[in-house]
Amino acid sequence: MPQLFSRKVNTYSRVTLFCALALPAGLIFAGSAITRSAANTNVNVPLDQPVPFSHKHHTEELGIDCRFCHPSVETSAKAGVPSTETCMACHSQIWTNAPALKPVRESYEKGTPIRWQRVNKVPEFVYFDHSIHIARGLNCNTCHGPVQKMHITWKGNYFFMRWCLECHNEPEKYLYADPAHPDMEPRQKAFELYKKNKYGQDLTPVEWRNLEGQPLKFDAKQVEAGKKLVEKYGVKTKQLTDCWTCHR
Amino acid sequence: MTKTDWTRCFAIVAAAISLAGCHNDMWTQPKLRAQQESDFFADGQADRMPVPGTIARGGLKEDEAYFTGRRNGKLVADLPSRVVLSKELLARGKERFEVFCTHCHGYAGDGKGMIAQRGLSLRRPPASYHTQRLREMPIGHFFEVMSRGFGVMFSQATRVPVEDRWAIAAYIRALQLSHDFDASSLAPDETQKLNVPADEQLGLPGAHKKGEAEGAPSKE
Numbered sequence: 001m002p003q004l005f006s007r008k009v010n011t012y013s014r015v016t017l018f019c020a021l022a023l024p025a026g027l028i029f030a031g032s033a034i035t036r037s038a039a040n041t042n043v044n045v046p047l048d049q050p051v052p053f054s055h056k057h058h059t060e061e062l063g064i065d066c067r068f069c070h071p072s073v074e075t076s077a078k079a080g081v082p083s084t085e086t087c088m089a090c091h092s093q094i095w096t097n098a099p100a101l102k103p104v105r106e107s108y109e110k111g112t113p114i115r116w117q118r119v120n121k122v123p124e125f126v127y128f129d130h131s132i133h134i135a136r137g138l139n140c141n142t143c144h145g146p147v148q149k150m151h152i153t154w155k156g157n158y159f160f161m162r163w164c165l166e167c168h169n170e171p172e173k174y175l176y177a178d179p180a181h182p183d184m185e186p187r188q189k190a191f192e193l194y195k196k197n198k199y200g201q202d203l204t205p206v207e208w209r210n211l212e213g214q215p216l217k218f219d220a221k222q223v224e225a226g227k228k229l230v231e232k233y234g235v236k237t238k239q240l241t242d243c244w245t246c247h248r
Numbered sequence: 249m250t251k252t253d254w255t256r257c258f259a260i261v262a263a264a265i266s267l268a269g270c271h272n273d274m275w276t277q278p279k280l281r282a283q284q285e286s287d288f289f290a291d292g293q294a295d296r297m298p299v300p301g302t303i304a305r306g307g308l309k310e311d312e313a314y315f316t317g318r319r320n321g322k323l324v325a326d327l328p329s330r331v332v333l334s335k336e337l338l339a340r341g342k343e344r345f346e347v348f349c350t351h352c353h354g355y356a357g358d359g360k361g362m363i364a365q366r367g368l369s370l371r372r373p374p375a376s377y378h379t380q381r382l383r384e385m386p387i388g389h390f391f392e393v394m395s396r397g398f399g400v401m402f403s404q405a406t407r408v409p410v411e412d413r414w415a416i417a418a419y420i421r422a423l424q425l426s427h428d429f430d431a432s433s434l435a436p437d438e439t440q441k442l443n444v445p446a447d448e449q450l451g452l453p454g455a456h457k458k459g460e461a462e463g464a465p466s467k468e
Contacts, residue, residue, distance in 0.1 A: 062363060071408075
């Protein structure tokens with residue numbers, strides 16, 4: 001009796017088996033790659049803004065503090081985009097005829113707000129609050145990427161739940177004291193980094209990575225120090241990962 | 249249709265129904281968030297201003313000296329009674345001054361902020377605080393300049409709350425004293441401390457040195 005199946009079938013069945021396993025894995029992988037890609041999250045993509053506002057010019061080169069334009073960031077949930085009047089404090093006198101600033105002047109004359117494109121956003125079922133994060137000494141760049149380098153603002157991180165939880169699970173891997181001012185209030189420390197950068201003071205490797213918006217990469221000793229800070233600041237680690245913290 | 253066909257059909261319908269469950273009314277909810285656009289209000293803004301004349305509970309501004317810097321129409325010469333002069337007040341004043349004023353007026357209040365240093369002079373340069381006229385001005389004047397603006401300088405009132413404005417005014421007074429002082433009246437050990445470069449006294453190592461080298465290309 002001849003064989004029912006030729007030898008080739010062995011290969012076919014192996015390939016089929018392999019595909020049956022690999023395909024779903026591949027699909028899941030591709031799916032998550034697409035979800036995290038810039039096409040979906042807009043991370044690292046400068047948006048088309050009505051005015052080509054440059055954080056690099058204004059914060060790094062002119063040395064304006066973030067709080068001059070985002071004054072509510074320390075005390076409330078929202079950082080907010082500045083009012084037209086904030087720009088006109090200077091631009092009523094500097095670059096008064098620049099075409100780039102025409103929408104600003106028009107907005108000031110007519111009293112209609114400039115319509116900035118929103119860069120950073122969490123879904124509306126998520127509760128986020130800036131003030132508590134600043135009060136614990138987290139620099140803006142930890143979440144927003146290297147803002148002081150941006151000519152047109154882009155998004156530094158995708159704000160997926162996973163990303164928030166990475167830090168809420170282990171805040172000790174993100175908190176550090178400023179070696180030059182160990183006793184500085186954490187709130188003030190968050191902004192000191194920009195000033196140190198502007199005036200060319202020495203930065204530790206961790207501070208550099210923070211400024212560049214990169215992962216901090218703490219070693220064991222720094223994590224130990226981080227744990228002390230968690231205690232000192234009274235971070236409520238137990239409830240940080242409870243669902244109601246961010247979904248309320 | 250065979251049995252498998254029915255199963256398939258069922259699977260497709262089930263998938264279609266569960267996919268239809270994926271809509272995003274939780275992502276964008278009917279509520280309005282700060283600075284959002286709104287098609288409900290005529291001006292298209294979600295942010296509403298209080299009706300003119302509204303007074304929030306506990307927000308009645310009775311204390312004239314505290315809220316306007318004037319008493320009976322005259323600028324106050326001393327801090328209002330609610331503001332207590334202390335080390336903390338001056339520290340707060342210094343911090344806030346550096347956030348809201350230094351880029352125009354400079355860390356020392358000499359009118360040489362970063363904007364002036366970069367050669368981009370304002371049409372009217374930011375004032376130096378170290379003039380005889382301003383030294384003689386009552387403290388209420390500084391409060392009023394911040395609250396209402398002065399000449400070409402815009403009001404800072406939307407950014408700087410009242411208590412911080414007083415802290416800044418007190419700090420400006422301290423700056424003025426520091427620049428108008430007879431050093432020979434100091435004890436010798438105190439004179440020693442004066443030889444510390446000005447930038448270090450300001451707690452800002454390198455500020456002045458860097459300021460002079462500002463025209464140099466940045467290190468990037």
